[in-house]
Amino acid sequence: MSNNYFKIAVLPGDGIGPEIISESIKILDVIAEAFQYKFQFDYGLIGAEAIFKTGEPLPEETLKICKESDAVLFGAIGDPVFDNNPEAKVRPEQGLLKLRKELGLFANIRPLQTYPSLIEKSPLKREIIEGADIQIFRELVSGIYFGEKFTDPEGAYAYDVxxxxxxxxxxxxxxxxxxxxKRKKKLTLIDKANVLDTSRLWRKICQEIAPEYPDVQLDYMFVDNAAMQLILNPKQFDVILTENMFGDIISDEASVIGGSIGLLPSASIGDKNALFEPIHGSYPQAKGKGIANPVASILSVAMMLDHLNLKQAAEKLRQSVEHAIxxxxxxxxxxxxxxxSTSEVGSFIADHIRYSEKSYYNFENVKIGKSTIV
Ligand SMILES: NC(=O)c1ccc[n+]([C@@H]2O[C@H](COP(=O)([O-])OP(=O)(O)OC[C@H]3O[C@@H](n4cnc5c(N)ncnc54)[C@H](O)[C@@H]3O)[C@@H](O)[C@H]2O)c1
Ligand SMILES: CC(C)[C@H](C(=O)O)[C@@H](O)C(=O)O
Ligand SMILES: [Mg+2]
Structure with a gap:
């Protein structure tokens, strides 16, 4: 791999997945041009779309493309056909879970921030959310999602370990x-250690590790209280560490602070591979309507650029998203x-990158619509 050529596996998936991924590709095309990088996009099937076409939620070919990539760009999966049928044995979500496991993506990082112009968009009060800035570290390949599971054929009981x-x-x-x-030196472990053995193991291990980071204040919070504290006083949090299912739930809740789940990106990191996806799902009600917010996917691209060490491009992309907002x-x-529309927002951000990247386009003030690019 030369340092300006990157293989990106692109998995649009279901529902709004393809629409938001198109905008992210639009952005990457502009970044490639402006910063003289080359991205090779290898598309793969996953989720309901893959089940309909191949019978498998994660075809071998898709896994191969991902394993050989420098990064995976993932849209969303999920379809009401499966959501509404508890008897379905093959399900779209199995594709994403298998992909995470196969790629060893143990850490899912979900950053949350607020934007000054969106403060009024949150149902929470300005003084509560203004300045909130949280990084959620969600464990992604263990816990209840991946433990032994069983459903009694008679339907009398089921379990997930x-x-x-x-x-x-x-x-x-x-x-x-x-x-x-690197941040405010505060780490909150969110768990249910008053009830669960697994949570007590998390606490024990964090206590063992803590002395290696003497400058970091380690706090603990039970997940039920954390669910309340997150919207009561989100500014008390800096970095949150939590297990798989708690992280899934509290990150959707945390998105209310920022104004929309359509703004929240994520990076899933393993030792060899990395995947970038919005935290939201396939929002099937919006499919094909051009109303989905593409920013969560576009900011996931920014996290991908950081991961590929293309820091300047990542910074430019974030500035362009802020400019749009x-x-x-x-x-x-x-x-x-x-x-x-989804594509108008994507184009606005792409144009801002294109016209404000002075190293490539050597002019200072370009008008796009009503906005002046500076
Ligand atoms: N990573 C993933 O692919 C992923 C994540 C969550 C859910 N899912 C799947 O998605 C399907 C729908 O699940 P759900 O309805 O619980 O969650 P969802 O995240 O798809 O949608 C919940 C609500 O969030 C809002 N929303 C989501 N994405 C948005 C966007 N880009 N712009 C604006 N608003 C947005 C909408 O109001 C929507 O009704 C299910 O099949 C589920 O399994 C997939
Ligand atoms: C679709 C589902 C398997 C997934 C999860 O629970 O991890 C989703 O909710 C997410 O947050 O990425
Ligand atoms: Mg989720």
Whole structure:
């Protein structure tokens, strides 16, 4: 791999997945041009679309493309056909879970921030959310999602086992401590240690590791209280560390602070591979309507650029997203009176990158619509 050529596996998936991924590809095309990189896009089937076409939620070919990539760009999966049928044995979500496991993506990082012009869009009060800035570290390949499961054929009972090994916890705990060191030096482990053995193992291991990070304050919070504290006083959090299912739930909740789940990106990191996806799902009600917010996917691209060490491009992309948001160039989830389509928002961000990247286009002020690029 030369340092300006990258193989990107692209898995659009279901529902709004293809629409938001198109915008991310639009952005990557502009970044390639502006910064002189080359991205090779290898598309793969996953989720319901893959089941309909191949019978498998994660075809071998898709897994191969992902394993050979420098990064995976993932849209969303899930379809009401399966959501509404509890008897379905083959399900779209199995594709994503298998992919995470096969690629060893143990750490799912979900950053949350607020934007000044969107403060009023959150149902929470300004003084509560203004300045909130949280990084959630969610363990992604163990716990109840991956434990033994069983459904009695008669339908009398079913179970899902939640199991954690030390080795599942140690690497992500170190990552979270290191991230806290770079930030406000506060790490909150969210668990249910008053009830669950697995949670007590998480606490024990975090206590063992903590002395290696003497500058980081390690706090604990039970998940039920955390669900309340997140919307009562989100600014008390800096870095959050938690297990798989708690992380899934509290990150959707945390998205309310930012104004829309359509803004929240994520990075799923393993030792060899990495995948970038919004935290939201396939939002099937919006499929094909051009109303989905593409920003979560576009910011996932920014996380991907960081991961590929293309820091300048990542920074430019984030600035361009902020520029769109500050200029109220947003989808309907963020402004029901004046809004733009999925592709208009993507194009606005792409144009801002294109025309403001002075190293490539040597001019200072270009007008796009009502906004001046500076
Ligand atoms: N990573 C994934 O692919 C992923 C994540 C979550 C859910 N799912 C799947 O998605 C399907 C739908 O699940 P759900 O309805 O619980 O969750 P969802 O995230 O798809 O949608 C929940 C709500 O969030 C809002 N929303 C989501 N994405 C948005 C966007 N880009 N722009 C604006 N608003 C947005 C909408 O109001 C929507 O009704 C299910 O099949 C589920 O399994 C997949
Ligand atoms: C679709 C589902 C398997 C997935 C999860 O629970 O991890 C989703 O909710 C997410 O947050 O990425
Ligand atoms: Mg989720």
């Amino acid at each position: 939640c199991k954690y090994n030390r080795e599942d916890i140690i690497p992500i705990a170190h990552m979270a401590f290191k991230e806290a060191q 500050e200029n109220k160039y947003v989808t309907i989830d963020l402004n029901t009176k004046q809004y733009y």
